[in-house]
Every structure is written in C-alpha cells, then in structure tokens.
Amino acid sequence: MKNKIQELALAFEHQSQEIKTLTDLEKVRLHFFGKESPLNIILKQLKTLTPEERQKIGQEANQLRNHMTEVLNKKREELNDQEWKEKLAKDKIDFSFPGFALPLGKLHPLNLVMNEIKTIFRELGFLIVEGTEIETDEFNFQKLNLPLGHPARDMQDTFYLDSETVMRTHATNMTARYLTNVADNSHDNEVPTLAVLSAGNVFRRDDDDATHSHQFMQVDGFAIGPKISFANLKWVLQSLCQRLFDQEVKIRLRPSFFPFTEPSVEVDISCFKCRNENHGCEICKQSGWIEILGAGMINEQVMSLNGLNPKTTTGLAFGVGIERIAMLKFGVNNIRAFYENNLKFLEQFRFYGM
Numbered sequence: 471m472k473n474k475i476q477e478l479a480l481a482f483e484h485q486s487q488e489i490k491t492l493t494d495l496e497k498v499r500l501h502f503f504g505k506e507s508p509l510n511i512i513l514k515q516l517k518t519l520t521p522e523e524r525q526k527i528g529q530e531a532n533q534l535r536n537h538m539t540e541v542l543n544k545k546r547e548e549l550n551d552q553e554w555k556e557k558l559a560k561d562k563i564d565f566s567f568p569g570f571a572l573p574l575g576k577l578h579p580l581n582l583v584m585n586e587i588k589t590i591f592r593e594l595g596f597l598i599v600e601g602t603e604i605e606t607d608e609f610n611f612q613k614l615n616l617p618l619g620h621p622a623r624d625m626q627d628t629f630y631l632d633s634e635t636v637m638r639t640h641a642t643n644m645t646a647r648y649l650t651n652v653a654d655n656s657h658d659n660e661v662p663t664l665a666v667l668s669a670g671n672v673f674r675r676d677d678d679d680a681t682h683s684h685q686f687m688q689v690d691g692f693a694i695g696p697k698i699s700f701a702n703l704k705w706v707l708q709s710l711c712q713r714l715f716d717q718e719v720k721i722r723l724r725p726s727f728f729p730f731t732e733p734s735v736e737v738d739i740s741c742f743k744c745r746n747e748n749h750g751c752e753i754c755k756q757s758g759w760i761e762i763l764g765a766g767m768i769n770e771q772v773m774s775l776n777g778l779n780p781k782t783t784t785g786l787a788f789g790v791g792i793e794r795i796a797m798l799k800f801g802v803n804n805i806r807a808f809y810e811n812n813l814k815f816l817e818q819f820r821f822y823g824m
C-alpha cells in the first residue's frame with residue numbers, strides 16, 4: 471500500500487510537469503482526483519488494514535492529496551497569468567496608427583452672420599431677444615402705425631392665420647411689445663431707457679426668386695430714452711457697418727418712408743469691394759454704394775400708440791435683412807443657395823470666423 475502511494479506520487483510528479491495548458495491541467499486533475507482515481511481506490515481499501523497501518527497510510531494519502539491540490543492550484547495560477555499576458559500582447563494598441571477623420575459640423579452661414587451681428591449689438595449694450603413668430607395683427611401692424619386698411623401694409627404681403635393673427639412680417643413686432651411693456655411698468659414722469667435687438671425669422675407672401683424668399687431672417691433694433699437723437703442713430707449704424715464689413719466703410723443716409731419711423735432713412739454703405747475705384751463693380755452696380763438697411767427715429771405716433779409720451783421719450787430704430795448681408799459678405803448671388811442644404815456650398819464656410 472505504501473508503495474502504491476509512492477508510485478502515485480511519482481506518477482503525479484511526472485504528469486504535472488508535462489502540463490502546458492489549462493486543458494492539460496484539467497485532464498491531470500480528473501485523473502488524480504476523479505471518482506475512479508488511484509488515490510480513491512487506496513482510500514477505499516483502508517478498511518482492510520490494521521488500525522495502526524490505517525492511521526499511517528491514511529495520513530500519507532492525505533498528505534499526498536494536499537500536496538497535489540497545492541501543485542495544481544499553483545499551476546492553474548501560472549497558466550491563467552500566462553494566458554492574460556499572451557492576450558494582452560495580441561491586443562496591443564498601436565498609438566501611431568492614423569485615426570479616422572470624423573466630419574466636423576459647423577454653423578450655417580446665415581447663423582454665422584446672425585451671431586456676428588448679435589455680438590456687435592450685445593457689445594453696444596443692447597438686450598437680445600427672439601420674440602414670437604406668430605403675432606397678433608395689433609402688434610405686427612396697428613401699434614406700429616399701420617392701421618387696418620393702411621396702404622403701406624401692401625409693402626409686406628402677409629400670411630394670416632385668422633383675421634387677427636399673422637406670421638410676423640418683420641421683427642419690428644418686438645418694438646411694439648417692449649414699448650407697451652415699458653409704458654405699463656413705468657411710473658409717473660419717469661422716462662424709460664432701453665435698447666433691444668429682436669432677431670429671428672419673418673414671413674411674407676412673396677414669390678421666391680433669386681433675391682426673395684417667403685421666409686427669411688431679420689434683426690430689428692430700437693433704443694429709447696430722454697435724449698436719443700438722430701446723431702445716436704448714425705453712430706449705431708456706422709458702428710454696425712464698420713464692424714460688419716470693414717473699418718473703412720462710410721454710410722450714406724437717403725430719405726425714405728416707413729410708417730413706424732419719422733424721419734425715415736435708407737442706409738447705404740460705400741462699396742467695400744471696389745471702394746468706388748474704376749467706376750464701381752458688380753456688387754455696387756457701378757454706383758459705389760450698396761443699400762443695406764432701413765432706419766429712422768421712432769414715430770411720435772408709435773410712442774403714443776404704445777402708451778409712451780413722445781414729448782419726453784424719443785427713440786431710434788433700424789431693421790436689417792440677414793440674407794442680404796450674408797449675400798453681400800460672401801458674394802452669393804442667389805438667396806436659394808442658403809436653403810438648399812447643399813453640403814458643397816455649406817462647407818465653404820467651414821473656417822469663417824475662426
């Protein structure tokens with residue numbers, strides 16, 4: 471019996487040294503620990519021995535079993551370790567391998583121009599608001615001195631949602647909203663001061679062509695106070711144009727008409743492209759001047775219609791079409807290019823403003 475244990479120990483020694491993989495290990499474990507294993511057979515036969523022999527052989531068998539368990543556990547750990555290392559070596563990341571270029575999103579050119587203008591006015595101290603695109607006839611027209619049936623309403627062909635509600639035809643609706651609000655909240659003899667820029671989409675029943683669209687974007691601003699003068703208006707417009715186009719541009723004001731301003735002006739800038747050399751260029755249509763926006767002093771009638779006293783409160787106002795500015799700045803001659811979502815066109819503005 472003792473010999474058998476020694477033989478078994480030798481056989482285990484030999485076989486365990488041959489273990490190269492976890493599968494080998496499992497085979498050896500089954501062989502030496504399974505139900506029919508030589509060790510089990512020895513243990514079963516113990517009962518045929520004398521008590522002293524049984525104790526001795528039993529002890530040796532147990533020692534061998536503990537030894538084998540220890541050896542196999544150690545082997546298993548080593549093999550697991552090795553397997554990990556091999557896996558890591560195979561999965562190695564090559565940091566010098568070139569990556570994939572992901573397409574980079576960028577703002578739409580109209581939003582680029584819009585943001586540029588908003589930044590200029592924010593720095594001039596204006597409050598920037600978006601306002602509502604669905605507006606009542608009252609705030610879109612009546613409170614801006616365009617009563618029902620007024621011929622100047624024809625200048626802005628309108629989408630009516632019902633007899634009293636329109637898609638706003640201009641961002642000037644927010645002037646009426648703010649003037650009314652200020653009047654409602656100011657106290658006796660107090661002259662309110664406020665500068666607001668309303669920016670967003672406007673809608674007109676125009677036929678779309680190279681320079682018109684039934685939906686477009688505007689910024690519309692006003693400033694009111696006790697001493698707002700025409701000189702302030704000129705300064706605001708000059709600051710806007712120089713920052714938007716180029717430090718050298720001059721502005722020229724021509725008399726015009728808008729129901730909400732009196733006097734009203736049409737604002738031209740000197741051509742930033744040709745600087746009126748060699749009899750002008752295509753952009754300024756050989757005139758050296760480019761028409762870019764409408765402006766004026768808020769009509770006294772508008773102050774009264776919104777509950778303010780025109781004798782103590784004066785104001786300046788202006789309205790700018792974003793598409794027109796973008797077309798001029800980027801040399802785009804068809805407004806539709808902005809709405810077609812042609813990536814070849816849009817990608818050209820990738821680096822603008824960076």
Ligand code: DAH
Pocket residue numbers: 639640641642690691728730731764765766787788789790
């Ligand atoms: N609301 C005018 C339009 O859409 C533009 C405009 C002109 C706005 C003069 C103004 C202004 O605030 O003073 O055609």
